[in-house]
Amino acid sequence: MLDEPHAPAQTISRSTARTADAVVKGIESRISSGELADGAFLPAERELMAEYGISRTVVREAIARLASRGLIEARHRYRPIVRQPGYDAALSAVGGVVSHLLNGSSGIKNLYDTRVFLEAALVRNAALHARKDDIASLRAALAANEAAIPDSRLFYATDVAFHAVLYEIPRNPVFPALHKAFTLWLAPHWERMLRSPERNRINHLSHRAILEAIVERDPDAAEQALQNHLGAAWEYVRGTFEEPLSDRAESNDG
Amino acid sequence: MLDEPHAPAQTISRSTARTADAVVKGIESRISSGELADGAFLPAERELMAEYGISRTVVREAIARLASRGLIEARHRYRPIVRQPGYDAALSAVGGVVSHLLNGSSGIKNLYDTRVFLEAALVRNAALHARKDDIASLRAALAANEAAIPDSRLFYATDVAFHAVLYEIPRNPVFPALHKAFTLWLAPHWERMLRSPERNRINHLSHRAILEAIVERDPDAAEQALQNHLGAAWEYVRGTFEEPLSDRAESNDG
DNA sequence: CGGACGCTTTCGGTCAGACCAAAACGAGTG
DNA sequence: CACTCGTTTTGGTCTGACCGAAAGCGTCCG
Missing domain, CATH: 1.20.120.530 (GntR ligand-binding domain-like)
Incomplete structure (x- = not known):
């Protein structure tokens, strides 16, 4: 598949090409594909950073976004946990x-x-x-x-x-x-x-x-x-x- | 029925206080006090950074959080705009x-x-x-x-x-x-x-x-x-x- | 005089490297 | 086997820097 850092192939036309979006999408699909099962730990930030070829800043932003959407649970100072969101999480x-x-x-x-x-x-x-x-x-x-x-x-x-x-x-x-x-x-x-x-x-x-x-x-x-x-x-x-x-x-x- | 994992998204008061929280609160109160009216621009990041005596990292995190809560509208590359959230924003x-x-x-x-x-x-x-x-x-x-x-x-x-x-x-x-x-x-x-x-x-x-x-x-x-x-x-x-x-x-x- | 064009500054987005403190891990001890 | 203690890992924060787009500003042309 794509271990390729930035594959900015599409819709990002309008002025915005937020790098974090790609990471969000990537992790998102890894979650819904089951590769990252519910309850599993998210890879360490430094790991994701190497994996996507981006800086930690972006990794952290991506994580923050996923967390705000309930896809992962990011308690302070703890390793983020993957969550399959339910209605009440929403x-x-x-x-x-x-x-x-x-x-x-x-x-x-x-x-x-x-x-x-x-x-x-x-x-x-x-x-x-x-x-x-x-x-x-x-x-x-x-x-x-x-x-x-x-x-x-x-x-x-x-x-x-x-x-x-x-x-x-x-x-x-x-x-x-x-x-x-x-x-x-x-x-x-x-x-x-x-x-x-x-x-x-x-x-x-x-x-x-x-x-x-x-x-x-x-x-x-x-x-x-x-x-x-x-x-x-x-x-x-x-x-x-x-x-x-x-x-x-x-x-x-x- | 365990109610432990995620309550309000930011009840992390335990253990360590996230620095961004202070900034979030600060801006929050400035919004609801009317000092930052609906539609107004948020101060520049570097300005907030000086104002609160914190690094830009934290400023950005605070902004991201406020944005995820609908209190400010942060379009990519644009100055964040203060928004008084309504029900449909929620x-x-x-x-x-x-x-x-x-x-x-x-x-x-x-x-x-x-x-x-x-x-x-x-x-x-x-x-x-x-x-x-x-x-x-x-x-x-x-x-x-x-x-x-x-x-x-x-x-x-x-x-x-x-x-x-x-x-x-x-x-x-x-x-x-x-x-x-x-x-x-x-x-x-x-x-x-x-x-x-x-x-x-x-x-x-x-x-x-x-x-x-x-x-x-x-x-x-x-x-x-x-x-x-x-x-x-x-x-x-x-x-x-x-x-x-x-x-x-x-x-x-x- | 006013609007179009282009330059400069500002400011958000990203990066790199570093440090700290708490968590996770593992070894050593009773 | 449990408990303690030290090491490693890892998230949180800081610093300083660079890039590119937006905004501001001044010039030039109609």
Whole structure:
């Protein structure tokens, strides 16, 4: 094949011939071809540098780019590890960008509303299409949720787990990834929220109501129960950033 | 379920602090403080280098990171431009990662299913909450769609535009951004799809059916119409990648 | 006087070589 | 066999340099 340093054969026409791009492509193909399997270590920088006939600067840039795209995991000072990216790797890659949208409360509101919207659709879907084992998972999650009422920290975990089941029912891996992303992004505010066994009990009852509507195959009731649940939760969360809050409500984009 | 490997991309606070991080933070705050307004040029590298007392290597790394997070737009050989990131900037940042998920057909299917799922919820929402001007927008888009039937290229644009209106109705900027992302990711396959005035007419009729159900405030009918529409469309799209289809990949999300 | 052309400067992209500190590795010791 | 300690490897950073394209500027021609 080409151990040939620069094979700038193509599209780079427009003013840009970034050398790192070639390396990125090269490594990329070596990953998707399986030559660099998931979990494997990337060759040392100095090695790649010799291999592609480029300087370490470029090697490092290529690595940085691949890392930012989730193809390799580059922890500080550790040998980069090849990662076959999954949906949640993709989502977590957005994390950095999203963090800037979470500044004004409007950003959080938009994200939260999106979550509610999605989850409402998910409970409808669950009510219509949940299978026996889905219901069983839901019941198990609900039971764990109930048992955790006295322990707020544990309750939070079981709360998240209960909702997670909802995202698994469509059997589309995008949804669990979305759930992870949502909880990750919203967690900082969520965790600052005051919690108590009483609140936990109320939330647990909401969960129970949702599950019951699903079991009864009543999508409207299920959606309504979820809307109530998350709507009420929002009232509690919003308190965590009801500060002076400079009115910068940007949120949109061009 | 180990949550250890990659959380936010830069939680490397442990052990050693990356020097570039300080610079990233610095510039970051200068952006969100408004000192570096949207559209402004970033100071020259050699300037930043003096300013922060670091080498150009680090400056460049910091810039690369900010760029990967969408905070600045760094075209090759051009002075980096400050960008206040919006939702679709965030989504387009995922683009690079997503591209790897679009290899097997299962990736596309998952993404497409997600879109259908979302859009089904959107038409329900439209049927329930669309306002007069939303309906008007929908009608206008539908008219443009009809007028474009003879011209397949134009039809595609009006098709996208019609669906776009659906995403605008909730008035949550996340949705239009999602729409952009979906169309962008799916476009390559979509455009390879055979088109003809006859197909266009059928699609247009689907759109009409959706709109009618919305106007009649019938969420179930609207959702059904959309499911039919997109389900049929999928049958056409799938033909564009019915290749051997390497069986690996699937969807690990771990 | 104004715009086209060409020169100079600036600045991003790349390179080379070097040093440091932490990680990985291996040998020696209890 | 485990633990410690020293050596090698390797990623992170620095320095200083060069190239070429962009931008800035001044001249020259219409």
